[in-house]
Amino acid sequence: MVGVDLVAELRAMAPAVADTIDWLEAAVAALPDQDLVHELLVSLSAIDQQSANALLASMGEAFGQAIHDRVLPDLILPIQQADPQNQALAALLDDVMVPTLTALPGVVLEHIPDLGSEDVGRRFREALSAVLLQSLGQFLVATIDVLLAHALDEGTQSLREASEAVGQFGEQSPGFSLFARPRPERCCR
Amino acid sequence: MNAELFSITASTPADGRRHGAAAASGRASASAALERGLDLSARVEIGANVDASIRDQVSGTFTGGVAGKAGIALQAKFPLDLFREAGIIARVQAQAEAGAYLRAALGLELQVFRDLVRGQFEGPLRELCDIFLEEAVVEAGLWARAAFAAEIVAEAERHVATLSGPDRDAAAEALTILRILLPLAGRSAFELGVLLAGQPPQQQKDAAARSVVRSFVGEAQELLLRHVFDLGLTKVRDLHGGESTRTTFEGLTGEAQDRVRSDLLALKDAIVRLDTLEHARGSEWLAAVVACLEATETLVEHGLFGGTVADEMKQALALAWSAAVLVDRAAAGPSRRQEASCFPPVPWLRSPTTARSAPMSAPRSLSLPAAV
Numbered sequence: 001m002v003g004v005d006l007v008a009e010l011r012a013m014a015p016a017v018a019d020t021i022d023w024l025e026a027a028v029a030a031l032p033d034q035d036l037v038h039e040l041l042v043s044l045s046a047i048d049q050q051s052a053n054a055l056l057a058s059m060g061e062a063f064g065q066a067i068h069d070r071v072l073p074d075l076i077l078p079i080q081q082a083d084p085q086n087q088a089l090a091a092l093l094d095d096v097m098v099p100t101l102t103a104l105p106g107v108v109l110e111h112i113p114d115l116g117s118e119d120v121g122r123r124f125r126e127a128l129s130a131v132l133l134q135s136l137g138q139f140l141v142a143t144i145d146v147l148l149a150h151a152l153d154e155g156t157q158s159l160r161e162a163s164e165a166v167g168q169f170g171e172q173s174p175g176f177s178l179f180a181r182p183r184p185e186r187c188c189r
Numbered sequence: 190m191n192a193e194l195f196s197i198t199a200s201t202p203a204d205g206r207r208h209g210a211a212a213a214s215g216r217a218s219a220s221a222a223l224e225r226g227l228d229l230s231a232r233v234e235i236g237a238n239v240d241a242s243i244r245d246q247v248s249g250t251f252t253g254g255v256a257g258k259a260g261i262a263l264q265a266k267f268p269l270d271l272f273r274e275a276g277i278i279a280r281v282q283a284q285a286e287a288g289a290y291l292r293a294a295l296g297l298e299l300q301v302f303r304d305l306v307r308g309q310f311e312g313p314l315r316e317l318c319d320i321f322l323e324e325a326v327v328e329a330g331l332w333a334r335a336a337f338a339a340e341i342v343a344e345a346e347r348h349v350a351t352l353s354g355p356d357r358d359a360a361a362e363a364l365t366i367l368r369i370l371l372p373l374a375g376r377s378a379f380e381l382g383v384l385l386a387g388q389p390p391q392q393q394k395d396a397a398a399r400s401v402v403r404s405f406v407g408e409a410q411e412l413l414l415r416h417v418f419d420l421g422l423t424k425v426r427d428l429h430g431g432e433s434t435r436t437t438f439e440g441l442t443g444e445a446q447d448r449v450r451s452d453l454l455a456l457k458d459a460i461v462r463l464d465t466l467e468h469a470r471g472s473e474w475l476a477a478v479v480a481c482l483e484a485t486e487t488l489v490e491h492g493l494f495g496g497t498v499a500d501e502m503k504q505a506l507a508l509a510w511s512a513a514v515l516v517d518r519a520a521a522g523p524s525r526r527q528e529a530s531c532f533p534p535v536p537w538l539r540s541p542t543t544a545r546s547a548p549m550s551a552p553r554s555l556s557l558p559a560a561v
Contacts, residue, residue: 006417006420009420010413010416010417010420013416013419013420013423015362016358016361016362016365017416019362019365020362020365020366020412020416021416023365023366024409024412024413027405027409028409036413037413037417040406040409040410040413041410041413041414041515044406044410047399047402047403047406049395049398049399051402052395052398052399052402052403053395053398055402055405056398056401056402059401059402059405063370066366066370067366067370070359070362070363070366071363071366071367071370074356074359074360074362074363075345075349075359075360075363075364075367078352078356078359078360079345079348079349079352079360082348082351082352083348086312088310088311088312088313088314088315089312089313089344089348091314092312092313092314092317092341092344096314096317096341097341097345097371100371100374100375100378101367101370101371101374103374103378104370104373104374104377108374108377108378108381108401109401112394112397112398112401113394113398114394115385115390115393115394115397116390116391116393116394117390118390120390121385121388121390121393124381124385124393125382125385125386128378128379128381128382129382131378132375132378132379132382135375136321138310138314139306139317139318139321139322142306142309142310142318146305146306146309
């Protein structure tokens with residue numbers, strides 16, 4: 001890749017590629033190197049703390065802008081509008097994709113600079129948990145729901161069998177049946 | 190399950206059979222008292238002795254006493270603003286009391302369990318549910334699995350293909366951003382949570398910044414290199430289809446033409462093979478790429494390209510090969526990227542042997558040369 005102006009050649013390939021190059025350059029704008037290829041493949045192959053802190057700010061700005069100005073209006077909205085009756089698709093977009101995407105600049109990148117105390121760290125982890133469970137929670141709920149329903153079915157059957165066993169025991173031991181027989185209804189009027 | 194995912198079983202148990210225990214275990218009892226954030230906790234509290242493993246079989250035993258209590262509480266707080274303690278609180282709570290001694294054996298075959306869970310979803314969520322069930326333990330990092338994000342992006346790609354006109358162009362450009370941001374967003378949330386749970390507060394800021402920047406750089410490197418790879422292949426394709434290639438071919442002897450025809454058929458097979466790799470593992474993808482480049486290199490050696498075209502072809506092949514190797518390494522993660530200076534000495538003449546975990550999308554810009 002030496003001796004070739006790769007960035008220029010990539011830009012000439014297609015407008016979409018040129019657009020991607022522009023966006024990547026904006027995301028790493030905080031760094032001094034002007035050549036994107038050299039920046040990404042050489043300078044950032046070993047990330048020092050100063051570069052990381054500087055990049056955090058430019059990444060947050062570029063990501064937030066890209067999500068709110070491009071991804072949501074140009075991608076998510078047209079997909080939803082093209083198939084408005086598709087509830088499964090709406091669930092995927094609204095419950096998984098959009099919350100996860102918007103949390104990146106709004107929660108993750110924005111609040112990393114605030115870290116430094118136990119309390120902030122705990123709140124940050126809770127927020128990260130919230131982001132993850134927003135997308136994964138429905139699978140957890142479904143899993144637990146199935147397990148619980150099965151457990152209750154099994155429990156009901158076991159109680160029924162236990163009831164029959166107690167009844168049979170009562171028939172065999174009439175003295176014990178005084179305790180084992182069902183109670184009369186309370187609200188007999 | 191705990192209110193805070195990252196503070197308990199952050200590491201997956203070494204015993205594979207117990208892999209799914211964290212998600213399925215009825216013993217998990219977390220009474221969350223969160224003031225903010227989202228809490229989803231499952232509580233089964235009947236003095237129970239529950240042993241559950243999703244991977245092999247979901248089974249367990251509930252044991253209770255006269256005063257036993259069985260219940261499950263699912264609490265979900267979905268705040269609108271994660272840092273201002275405001276939001277919607279949804280709570281579903283079911284409580285059942287057992288008045289007699291209860292001992293119920295719970296046995297549920299894995300496939301039955303899977304079918305029951307899958308039955309609660311439809312469309313793309315069912316595909317994600319399958320991935321969830323395969324992993325079945327949140328702490329191991331579902332979002333860290335490339336397949337999870339890839340499935341969501343693939344669903345978006347399918348819908349973009351149904352759009353038309355300027356809407357489709359704009360959506361396709363936004364899709365490029367989604368491909369980099371969605372995996373980054375999901376994985377960062379997992380990696381940061383796990384990272385911060387093990388760091389003292391005074392080191393958290395720097396460690397978090399390095400972690401998220403490293404993740405982004407990895408994604409950006411891979412995206413850039415994929416474009417460079419496409420650029421190399423585009424050059425190869427254009428050189429294949431050039432008029433000078435046809436002229437050179439017609440000037441070859443009959444025997445040489447037969448060799449070239451054989452080479453072109455081998456190239457055709459290699460391209461067809463590459464084209465079938467929609468989401469192959471890195472090792473498979475790179476091997477298929479190398480096979481295509483090898484076949485093209487053989488054409489160079491057998492004289493199909495004359496004069497400066499041969500040199501241009503070699504340069505294009507070198508560009509595509511080096512980008513493919515670097516894409517493969519970028520996709521393999523930070524530990525592999527540190528070894529990026531170790532190139533195989535002879536391009537396109539050897540296959541990679543290292544295993545990869547990240548799926549790779551097949552390149553779409555390589556098509557059969559017109560000469561074939």
